[in-house]
Amino acid sequence: MAKRRVAFYLMTIPALLLFFAFHTFPALQGIYYSFTNWDGFSDSFDYVGFKNFVNIFQDENVLNSYVFTFKYAILTTILINIISLLIALGLNAKIKAKNFFRGVYFLPNILSVLIVGFIFNYLFANVFPIWGEKLGSEFLSQNILGNSDWAWIGIVIVAVWQGIAYNTILYLAGLQTIPHDLYEASNLDGASRWREFWSITFPMLASFFTINMVLAMKGGLMVFDQIVALTGGGPGRSTQSIAHLIYTGGFQGGEFAYQSANAVIYFIVIVVISALQLKFLQKREMDL
Amino acid sequence: MKKSTNWPVTILIALGSLLILFPLYMTIAIALKNPEEMAQSIFALPTGLHFENFTNAIKATNFFNALGNSTVITITTVVFILLTNSMVAYAIARNMKRKFFKVLYFYFISAMFIPFQIIMLPVVKVTTDLHMNNIVGIIILYVVYGLAFNVFVYTGYIRSIPYELEEAATVDGASTFGTFWKIIFPLLAPVSATIGILSCLSTWNDFMLPLVLLGDQDSYTLPLVQYVFQGQFSTDFNLAFASYLLALTPMLIVYLFAQKWIISGLTSGSIK
Numbered sequence: 051m052a053k054r055r056v057a058f059y060l061m062t063i064p065a066l067l068l069f070f071a072f073h074t075f076p077a078l079q080g081i082y083y084s085f086t087n088w089d090g091f092s093d094s095f096d097y098v099g100f101k102n103f104v105n106i107f108q109d110e111n112v113l114n115s116y117v118f119t120f121k122y123a124i125l126t127t128i129l130i131n132i133i134s135l136l137i138a139l140g141l142n143a144k145i146k147a148k149n150f151f152r153g154v155y156f157l158p159n160i161l162s163v164l165i166v167g168f169i170f171n172y173l174f175a176n177v178f179p180i181w182g183e184k185l186g187s188e189f190l191s192q193n194i195l196g197n198s199d200w201a202w203i204g205i206v207i208v209a210v211w212q213g214i215a216y217n218t219i220l221y222l223a224g225l226q227t228i229p230h231d232l233y234e235a236s237n238l239d240g241a242s243r244w245r246e247f248w249s250i251t252f253p254m255l256a257s258f259f260t261i262n263m264v265l266a267m268k269g270g271l272m273v274f275d276q277i278v279a280l281t282g283g284g285p286g287r288s289t290q291s292i293a294h295l296i297y298t299g300g301f302q303g304g305e306f307a308y309q310s311a312n313a314v315i316y317f318i319v320i321v322v323i324s325a326l327q328l329k330f331l332q333k334r335e336m337d338l
Numbered sequence: 339m340k341k342s343t344n345w346p347v348t349i350l351i352a353l354g355s356l357l358i359l360f361p362l363y364m365t366i367a368i369a370l371k372n373p374e375e376m377a378q379s380i381f382a383l384p385t386g387l388h389f390e391n392f393t394n395a396i397k398a399t400n401f402f403n404a405l406g407n408s409t410v411i412t413i414t415t416v417v418f419i420l421l422t423n424s425m426v427a428y429a430i431a432r433n434m435k436r437k438f439f440k441v442l443y444f445y446f447i448s449a450m451f452i453p454f455q456i457i458m459l460p461v462v463k464v465t466t467d468l469h470m471n472n473i474v475g476i477i478i479l480y481v482v483y484g485l486a487f488n489v490f491v492y493t494g495y496i497r498s499i500p501y502e503l504e505e506a507a508t509v510d511g512a513s514t515f516g517t518f519w520k521i522i523f524p525l526l527a528p529v530s531a532t533i534g535i536l537s538c539l540s541t542w543n544d545f546m547l548p549l550v551l552l553g554d555q556d557s558y559t560l561p562l563v564q565y566v567f568q569g570q571f572s573t574d575f576n577l578a579f580a581s582y583l584l585a586l587t588p589m590l591i592v593y594l595f596a597q598k599w600i601i602s603g604l605t606s607g608s609i610k
Contacts, residue, residue: 057514061429062442065422068482073449076460083460090459137354145348153597154355157362160589160600162543164561165582168568169365172575177364177380211357223605272453275545278565296455301550306459313456321451 083310090306102311112312114287115295116319122202122291123270126209130266131259134214138221139251152222159215167279170208171195174280195281198288205276205289213269217262224258225251260331264324271320292316365586368579376576391580398570399581403556404563405588411473411559412541415480419537420530423484427492428518432504434497443493449486454546462550473557476548480541488533495529496522531603542589560585 084102088095106112141152158166175193182190194204232250241249252259274293277283283290283298290298296316300309368376369391370384395401426446433439461479465471470478499522507517545561552558558566564585568578593600 054508054514058429058433058439061425061514061518062439065426065482065485066442066445068478069446069449069485072461072464072479072482073452073457076457076464077452079460079464080456137351140347140351140354143347144342144344145351146343147348149598151351151355152601153593154358156597156601157358157593160539160543160593161586162545162561162564162589164543164545165564165585166361168564168578169361169582172368172579173361173364176575180380211361219601219604226605268451272455278545293453293455296458297546297550300459301462310456310459313453313459317453317456320453324451 080310081314083307084314085311086307088307089304090300091304095307098307102308103315105308106312106315111287111290111295115290115292118202118289119271119273119291119293122206122209122273123267125206126213126270127263127266129206129210130213130217131262133210134217134262135221135255137214137218138225139247141218141222142225155218156215158212159219161212163212163275164279166212167208167276170204170211171280174204196285198285201281201285201289205273205280208280209270209273209276213266217266220258220262221255224255228254256331256335260328260335263331264327267327268320268324271323365579365583368576369583370580371576373574373576388576391576392584394577395581395584398577399563399567399584400555401563401581401584404558404560404585407473407557408542408559409588411477411480412538414477415484415541416534416537418477418481419484419488420534422481423488423533424492424523424526424530425518426485427489428496428522430489431493431496432501443489446485446489447487449483450490458546458550465551466553471551471553473552476551479547479551480537480544484537488537491529491533492526495526499525528603531599535600535603539589560588 085097085099086095087098087101137155141148141155145151174195179191179193182188182192185191195201228251232254233246236246236250272293273291274297277289277291277294281289283294292312293316296309296313299305299312303309364380367381367384370387370389372386372388372391375382375385430439430443430446434443462471465475465479468475503521503525504517507521508514512520543561544559545565548559548562549565552562555566564581567581
């Protein structure tokens with residue numbers, strides 16, 4: 051049996067070492083740098099204590115990026131979950147060409163976020179305004195991405211267009227786990243479609259709802275590729291996400307240590323939100 | 339219980355699918371047009387097929403080089419993920435009662451909540467110091483970072499496999515590695531399919547890690563090349579869209595042929 055035990059250690063220890071070296075160690079380093087004033091290039095730097103953290107809470111750009119990221123993440127999470135649940139219900143119904151439509155709705159998920167962003171960037175600038183003009187609306191005939199109040203909605207549209215694909219597949223999988231006789235019983239009882247959805251379908255999807263909410267929210271909080279492709283953070287800094295700010299400030303702005311501190315706060319925020327979501331949503335699962 | 343086709347839902351689903359297909363139609367149409375045709379109507383079907391957009395895009399972006407890099411990185415990453423991550427998960431799943439493995443399990447899966455941004459800045463420094471800011475380095479990082487999610491999925495699945503199968507093999511004198519390769523690994527096929535598809539998609543389309551890690555232009559991946567040449571395209575949309583289409587095509591082709599398999603692979607893995 052000892053031999054068996056050695057084999058199990060051999061299977062895991064290389065992975066453990068690599069994971070520590072390339073994940074945990076850099077994370078610890080990031081935390082360490084967050085207490086210094088290193089710019090990322092110089093040979094020397096000083097320990098500055100909590101100065102970076104204090105400054106971050108007074109930094110308008112940071113505050114701005116948090117506000118944008120949160121409103122973006124919350125809106126995309128809600129829209130993605132409502133729309134993908136509706137599509138999954140539709141795809142699960144008795145419809146023609148079911149497999150074809152499943153293929154179409156999942157298609158956006160296989161495409162590069164960056165390239166999809168570039169394509170939509172062009173559509174927002176040159177194609178959608180043509181429709182806006184035809185409708186005679188001055189608002190719709192402008193490039194939404196060029197408007198600092200509304201550019202974030204443009205990014206939400208692209209994220210939802212692409213994000214519903216994966217969540218739809220998960221909901222579809224969830225719908226298939228619901229036993230058919232539940233519906234037969236409710237049919238006998240004469241329950242309405244609406245009642246059927248709220249009393250059977252939705253509660254039975256509880257665990258899939260949890261997963262989808264957490265995944266969509268986490269994805270939203272980490273938004274980066276869409277920003278690069280659609281607005282570059284602009285106009286002004288109106289669509290600069292936290293991830294984008296850490297990247298640009300840290301690599302190009304000489305704020306390596308400062309943005310490391312921002313990343314530490316960002317990490318805490320994501321963990322707290324994911325944990326709260328899980329706690330809250332799983333409690334709902336228990337109540338069934 | 340045979341119900342007839344639900345036409346209202348079919349029509350709604352069909353209309354919705356147009357919203358998905360429209361941007362893709364525009365991509366293909368613009369890629370095949372020239373500026374004069376664009377001036378007449380952006381929406382119309384292209385009249386002549388302007389394949390020179392594609393040949394120019396291939397030259398401008400060094401397309402085949404990037405395609406080769408993306409292919410090598412993706413295939414190697416997926417193969418190593420399937421072979422190594424499953425093995426780590428096996429060792430953990432069969433030793434959950436031991437403290438070391440239990441701690442290891444939570445150590446790996448807790449990393450799912452760590453945003454890449456927190457390690458992004460230091461990891462670039464570490465990999466550059468080790469001269470790993472190249473294709474080999476990026477593959478290692480993908481495989482290692484895969485552990486967080488894949489150990490979680492594999493472990494759950496392996497724990498549902500009855501122990502007796504392995505005991506029989508052990509009695510027959512098979513080593514632990516032998517048992518894993520000959521008995522467990524083949525049984526993991528459904529969940530490996532799911533993990534393989536997900537890793538393939540995320541590696542192929544990843545933009546951030548190549549952006550911060552790959553210094554040498556010759557090692558650029560497809561998304562990175564699109565990003566770098568974006569400025570050059572800004573005046574010629576037909577060229578830009580030909581280039582986008584070229585970059586999207588490999589996955590579109592794979593999806594066209596393996597669509598059913600990809601979707602069922604993802605669903606079967608998530609039901610479990």
